[in-house]
Amino acid sequence: MGDYINVKEIFGCDVFNDSVMQDRLPKKVYRELKKTIEEGKELSMEIADVVAHEMKEWAIEKGATHYCHWFQPLTGVTAEKHDAFVTAPREDGKVLLSFSGKELIKGEPDASSFPSGGLRATFEARGYTTWDCTSPAFVRHDAAGGILCIPTAFCSYTGEALDQKTPLLRSMEAVNTQALRLLRLFGNTTSKKVTPSVGAEQEYFLVDKEKWLQRKDLIYTGRTLFGAMPPKGQEMDDHYFGTIRQRISAYMKEVNEECWKLGVTAKTQHNEVAPAQHELAPIYAPVNIAADHNQIMMRILKKVASRHGMRCLLHEKPFAGVNGSGKHNNWSLTTDDGINLLEPGKTPHENIQFLLILTCILKAVDEHADLLRESAADVGNDERLGGNEAPPAVISVFLGEQLQDVLEQLISTGTATHSKTGEILDTGVKTLPDFMKDATDRNRTSPFAFTGNKFEFRMVGSRDSISECNVVLNTISAEVFRDACDRLEAADDFDTAVHDLIKEYAIQHQRIVFNGNGYAPEWEAEAKRRGLPILPSMVDAIPALITDKAVKLFESFNVFTRAELESRAEIQYEGYAKAINIEAKTMVDVATKQIIPAVIRYTTVLAESINSVKAVSAALDVSVQTSLLEKSSALLAETKTAMDKLSGLIAESESHEEGRDRAVFFRESVVxxxxxxxxxxxxxxxxxxxxxxxxPSYGDLIFEV
Structure with a gap:
């Protein structure tokens, strides 16, 4: 039996959360800080100094010696620079520990060394990290000791966002403003804030560390670049929700404990479909906190794996031929007084507010399907999307039978008069209790599916920050809410106007709704007929960032400037080319130094075997050895030819200009x-x-964990 974990006692114990602030801060300071967090009020330096002092004292009690501004640059991972609390020694040689409000609020990392898409040159190095007080600070314990981590935004000296968090916070403000306008139209005068809430499911693979160390492709790129399928993969579906092995259970127990200490609500854990694949899902949180928590979770998954003699693979497709890993982004809109705007209720056909919000989101996704696809664009996702339970690369919306029926009523008659309801599930077994089944089934092939009181965006890659897709979801929703409110506020008869608007949106944007099989070959042809964007690769998707439509959208809500969008497109092109270049070079390196020498040894042994057998008797049958020698020699020659061609293309890539030209070359020629x-x-x-x-083979890696 393992040690007992008192979840209530340890949950959030390393987080400077609301209860800690209430206990430690003077009442006036606490009230001012809460106003900043909840209402966006400006925080005075006097208040910041008091908060910083108490945060430092609390962190020191937790064993912290250093603090850092913890931020999310455009590298795909988090960044931090550790500073000790120590100050210059006094005359008596003793040292003081201090942490000021200025140090809490502002840091100055080098902005030129992070991806900036040309916004920052090497000689223009200054950048700022700014405290995001809406996401609580925490103390992280590792080999370096205790570190006080302060969640921050990261921007350049000239004010451009160089991170994931800044645009996310901007988009939250945009959707809050427009959603409140809409609620007021329906007579809601009590809700003060609308916040996007997200639960991000995290899929991952675990492999044995010693085997991982023998795979240069896993070490350099995070995925296997070579590998034949073993006799058994996931065909039997026996791993999914199967009994969790003891080694993995011990790992998951420690992951949960570390997550809970840092306030991450790790909720659901299970084996996923592919052998060696697993999933961890948290409870919903405001989207900026959910994004921070997901970054924390990914780090914990990796760190704890090392302690257990394993490696955690977060790549979207570490193994060909079996399921890849995604990050299902469950998105909804909730008010500060507990109303979920995506809750249809028992009779959705009568819920006019819900129907307006639903059809607004259909309009938003239809008009900006290319942007939503781009928000999940990732090198690894190019390998994952379109099969093995990953959604296709074509954006569509799954509504399910109940809402699809309501939508069809609106389209055909302009009025919805009824809603399909769940029925009693008949199991055919008398001893099993009766229960009501849901009115709607699920669709695992849909990239954007309504699942009861939320939309599940299944396209996000397992390594990606969830900030990108939520920036898009928040902003496109804000745009359609704004346009709807503009029309409804000017209408003479609200009831008639809202009825007409719901019908109009339902009719004009029904093409985005698809409840069928997203893997069916005919779906892509049907999507083309409907005029939906077909963007199979990351390189195809990136241009969506810098269309006039996208620039107008983001600039109208101050989420991105044109320069910020252009910089992000440039960073993505560059990132794609670099990632494929590393993979290609790794393939050549492994083929040259490991595979070709191994095959030469094997063919030599075969040749020697043939000669040895013939030396005994020319009449003996050596056809098997000869056949194997001929086949392996032919494949060896094919390998050498392919390797030489790939080497030549790697060299040729240098002649292509950085940006889209080089990325396209890698996509069309190198891949x-x-x-x-x-x-x-x-x-x-x-x-x-x-x-x-x-x-090690695939079988060694995925079945021997």
Whole structure:
């Protein structure tokens, strides 16, 4: 039996949360800080000094010696610079520990060394981190000791956002303003704030550390670039929700404990579909906190894996032929007094406010499907989307039978008179209790599915920050809410105007609704017929960021400037080219130093075997050895030819200008050459003696954790 964990006692124990602030801050200071958090009021330096002092004292009691501004630059990971609380020694040689309001509020990391898409040059290095007081500080314990981590935004000296958090906070303000306008139209005078709430499910793989160390492709790129499928993959569906093995259970227990201490509401854990794949899901939180918590969760998953002799793989497609990993982003809008705006109620056809919000979101997703697709654009997602339970790369909305029926009534007659309801589930077993089944089934192939009181955006990659997609969801919703409010506020008859608007949006944007099988080959043809954007790769999706439509959208809500959008597009092109370049170079390196020498050894042994057998008797049958030698030699020659071609393309890539030109070259020329190199190598793995093959196989990696 393991040690007992008192969840109530440890939950949030390392977080400078509301209860800690109430206990430690003077009442006046606490009230002022709460106003800043809840109402966006400006925080005075006098208040900040008091908060900083108490935060430092609390952190020191938790064992912290340093603090850092913890931020999310456009690298895909978090960043931090540690500063000790120590000040210059006094004359008597003793040192004081201090932390001021200025140090709490502002930091100055080097902005030129992070991706900026040209917004910052090397000689223009200054950047600022600014305390996000809406997300609580926390103390993280690791080999460096205790570190007080202060969540911050990161911007340049000239004010441009260089991070994920700044635009997310801007988009939250935008959707809050417009959603409140809409609520007021329906007579709600009590709700003061509307906040996007998100629950981000996190999928991941675990492999044995010693085997991981023998795979240069996993070390350098996070995914396997070579690998033949084992005799058994996920065909039997026996891993999904299966009994969690003891080694993994011990790992999950420690992950939960670390998450809970940092206030991350780790809720659901289970085996996923692919062997060695698992999932961890939290409870909903305001989207900026959910984004911070997801970053914390990913770090914990990796850190704890190392302690247990494993490695956590967060790549979207670490293994070909089995499920990839995503991050299902469950998004809804909730008021400060507990109203979920996406709750249809028992009779959604009568819930006019819900129907307006629903059709507004349909309009938003239809008009900006390219932006939503781009928000999940990722190098690894190019390998994942479109199969093995990942959604296709075409954006559509799944509503389910109940809401689809309501929508069809609105389209055909202009009025919805009824809603389908759940029925009693008949199991055919008398001893099982009766219960009502939901009025709607689920669709695991839909990228954007309504799942009862929220939308689940299933396209996000497992490594990605959830900030990007939520910036888009918040902003496109704000735009449609604004346009709807503009019309309804000017209407003479509100009831008639809202009825007409719901019908109009339902009719004009019904093409985005698709309840069928997203994997069906005919769906892509149907999507083209409907005029939906088909953007199969990251490189195809990036231009959506800088269309006139996108610039107008984001600038109208001060979420992004044109310069910020152009910089992000540039960063993504550059990131794509660099990632594929690293993968291609890794393939050449592994093929040259490991695979080709191993195959030469194998063919040499075969040739020696043939000669040895023939030396005994020319009449003996060596057809098996000869056949294997001929086949492996032919595949070896094919490998060498493909490797030389890939090497040449890597060299040629340098002649292409950085940005879109180079990214397109890697997508159209280098990626196919990588696939051409992988094909003969994977065939050779099925022939060459296992003892001679230079790296652990898929079977070794995913079945021997």
């Amino acid at each position: 196919p050459a990588m696939q051409a190199l992988r094909k003969p190598v994977d065939e050779l793995e099925m022939i060459v003696d296992k003892d001679m093959w230079p790296m």
